[in-house]
Amino acid sequence: MSFGARSRNLVAMTDFALPSVSANRPQPPFWRRSLHGSELAWAIAFVLPYLAVFAVFVLYPMGYGLWMGKDPTLYAELVDDPNYWKALVNTLVFVGVAVNVKMLAALLLSGFFMRKRLWIKGLLVLYILPWTLPAVPAYLSFHWMFVSQQGLLDTLLQAVFGIEGPLWFNSHWLALTCNMASYVWKWMPLWTLILLAGRMAIPEELYEAAKVDGAGPVDLFFRITVPLLTNLYLISTLISTIWTVSDFTVTQFVSDGGPAMSTGVLATLGISYALDRAQPYLGVAAGLSILPVMIPIVIMLMRKLRSSEVQL
Amino acid sequence: MSVAALPGRASPGRRPNYRLRKVLVEVGSALLGLVILVWSLIPVYNMVFIALDPNGFDESAGVLWPGHATLDAFIGLWTGEVDDVEFFWQQFGNSAYIGLIVMVLTVLVGSFASFAVSRLRLAREWMLNDIALLTYIIPSSTLVIPFYRIMNQYGLMDNPWAVIGCEVAFATPYAILVLQQAGKLIPLELDDAARIDGASVWQVYLKIYVPLMAPALAAVGTYALLFAWNDYLYQYLFLTSNHHATLAVGLEQIFDDDDSPYNYLMAMSVVYSIPPIAIFYALRRYMASGLTGGGVKG
Numbered sequence: 162m163s164f165g166a167r168s169r170n171l172v173a174m175t176d177f178a179l180p181s182v183s184a185n186r187p188q189p190p191f192w193r194r195s196l197h198g199s200e201l202a203w204a205i206a207f208v209l210p211y212l213a214v215f216a217v218f219v220l221y222p223m224g225y226g227l228w229m230g231k232d233p234t235l236y237a238e239l240v241d242d243p244n245y246w247k248a249l250v251n252t253l254v255f256v257g258v259a260v261n262v263k264m265l266a267a268l269l270l271s272g273f274f275m276r277k278r279l280w281i282k283g284l285l286v287l288y289i290l291p292w293t294l295p296a297v298p299a300y301l302s303f304h305w306m307f308v309s310q311q312g313l314l315d316t317l318l319q320a321v322f323g324i325e326g327p328l329w330f331n332s333h334w335l336a337l338t339c340n341m342a343s344y345v346w347k348w349m350p351l352w353t354l355i356l357l358a359g360r361m362a363i364p365e366e367l368y369e370a371a372k373v374d375g376a377g378p379v380d381l382f383f384r385i386t387v388p389l390l391t392n393l394y395l396i397s398t399l400i401s402t403i404w405t406v407s408d409f410t411v412t413q414f415v416s417d418g419g420p421a422m423s424t425g426v427l428a429t430l431g432i433s434y435a436l437d438r439a440q441p442y443l444g445v446a447a448g449l450s451i452l453p454v455m456i457p458i459v460i461m462l463m464r465k466l467r468s469s470e471v472q473l
Numbered sequence: 474m475s476v477a478a479l480p481g482r483a484s485p486g487r488r489p490n491y492r493l494r495k496v497l498v499e500v501g502s503a504l505l506g507l508v509i510l511v512w513s514l515i516p517v518y519n520m521v522f523i524a525l526d527p528n529g530f531d532e533s534a535g536v537l538w539p540g541h542a543t544l545d546a547f548i549g550l551w552t553g554e555v556d557d558v559e560f561f562w563q564q565f566g567n568s569a570y571i572g573l574i575v576m577v578l579t580v581l582v583g584s585f586a587s588f589a590v591s592r593l594r595l596a597r598e599w600m601l602n603d604i605a606l607l608t609y610i611i612p613s614s615t616l617v618i619p620f621y622r623i624m625n626q627y628g629l630m631d632n633p634w635a636v637i638g639c640e641v642a643f644a645t646p647y648a649i650l651v652l653q654q655a656g657k658l659i660p661l662e663l664d665d666a667a668r669i670d671g672a673s674v675w676q677v678y679l680k681i682y683v684p685l686m687a688p689a690l691a692a693v694g695t696y697a698l699l700f701a702w703n704d705y706l707y708q709y710l711f712l713t714s715n716h717h718a719t720l721a722v723g724l725e726q727i728f729d730d731d732d733s734p735y736n737y738l739m740a741m742s743v744v745y746s747i748p749p750i751a752i753f754y755a756l757r758r759y760m761a762s763g764l765t766g767g768g769v770k771g
Binding site for chain 2 (some may be wrong): 199200201203204205207208210211212214215217218219221222223225226229270273276278280281284286287288289290291292293294295296297298299301302303305306313314316317320343346400403406407408409410413414427428431432435441444445447448449451452455456458459462463466467
């Protein structure tokens with residue numbers, strides 16, 4: 162039995178199953194469409210507030226920032242600073258590991274939360290709590306759990322398992338792991354919710370039909386859930402990557418960059434250049450040096466969102 | 474024949490280990506549920522536990538529950554009679570002011586733009602998406618440095634609106650992406666029919682777009698509120714006076730002070746956490762479908 166071919170058909174079927182009527186209609190390019198008179202005036206009036214916000218609060222500071230970071234000697238100075246390399250490696254490790262662990266766990270947990278049990282629905286309510294908790298208090302709480310061997314975490318380890326917990330902030334990798342764990346704790350619920358909504362939108366009939374054909378749970382996951390969620394998962398991962406690169410709060414509050422500034426990321430390093438060393442230009446340059454990563458991600462996002470419009 | 478009836482009929486007879494597997498699945502999900510519960514609640518417990526401690530030093534006393542749990546810290550916050558926390562309510566109000574305005578402005582600005590482009594067909598949808606995504610190219614933690622100089626130049630330092638403007642600018646792109654996806658599920662024919670019946674553009678926005686988009690708008694509003702509530706960097710750098718500082722800044726100031734009363738700090742944290750939690754759970758049933766909208770196939 163070629164289940165592969167069948168599931169492709171089923172995927173194509175959902176194109177009709179989802180109410181995407183309007184997007185299918187071919188539209189002429191906007192400059193040839195006859196939007197004129199008061200209609201055009203209304204449309205422009207509606208879009209103007211955002212364009213104003215964008216010009217004043219995005220374009221202007223971006224131009225200013227690029228101007229501040231235009232001097233090549235700044236980058237030579239960065240290359241000579243061992244702290245910069247540490248921060249760059251930490252940023253890449255943080256983003257590479259924490260974002261993917263979080264997204265993968267969110268994907269699997271969203272399947273768990275699909276189960277139709279009352280207690281699981283109740284658990285979901287508690288599970289979302291970390292996302293609604295403000296970042297500063299949450300990370301301060303983590304800080305105190307990790308910071309001393311008398312803290313809650315090591316005390317719990319002692320009480321439940323009888324083991325002596327480590328000094329979490331004494332080693333670079335352990336401290337970085339603490340930062341990443343706190344970050345995953347805070348942000349996993351949001352992405353679980355998004356992937357859960359994505360799973361709920363997959364028609365139940367697809368699974369029923371596949372089960373009739375003898376598909377097991379693994380087949381269902383890899384041949385229905387994964388293909389239908391791939392786009393959402395990729396878009397979510399890209400957006401989350403961007404947000405994580407600019408996350409200043411988690412490193413600042415959980416490990417405070419310690420031990421000995423070894424867990425700093427580019428976000429904290431840039432601010433510390435600008436404030437502690439009064440070198441704002443160097444701070445901007447540190448942030449701009451991640452552009453070779455950010456630009457491809459933004460372009461991929463643009464293309465993903467554009468092509469999905471065609472697909473819908 | 475009903476498809477839904479099939480698994481129930483076929484399973485027990487065909488697979489002898491069906492029952493065993495079912496039990497294993499239940500035990501497995503109960504264990505996973507327990508892990509999720511502990512994982513989600515321990516940091517919250519830690520927060521409450523320190524807040525209830527009378528001395529504020531049990532966070533490093535190696536105990537799991539304060540010896541003499543007391544609500545003193547919360548009462549102290551309420552009466553404001555403690556030195557370190559005299560600005561608490563002022564800062565709480567500032568946080569709420571900034572958070573609510575960011576929430577309202579993000580919903581308005583984002584929905585206006587999305588409405589103009591995808592409903593009034595001002596431009597192709599990807600154009601607005603691309604403009605919004607441009608915001609993400611330079612990390613916001615870097616942009617704060619040029620912003621700092623700009624705000625100084627225009628005399629906007631220590632002005633809540635400097636923070637509000639930046640936060641709206643950074644929250645709106647995601648809002649637009651969500652709204653654009655959700656809007657695809659509402660047929661354009663509805664708008665056309667209303668226009669033929671003589672509705673003005675504004676009426677189409679108010680009577681068709683807003684009600685049908687309510688879940689997505691609730692999701693976007695919650696997101697924007699949490700965005701402002703989570704922010705520390707912009708508020709810390711721009712709001713320099715005690716009069717305008719927010720709680721995120723106030724918490725950090727107490728944290729930095731070496732002999733600060735940690736029980737008060739955590740009591741403040743608990744109170745600070747209540748509004749976003751309340752608003753989220755109040756709006757939750759509206760936003761069940763709103764976070765992704767049409768994003769499934771997207």
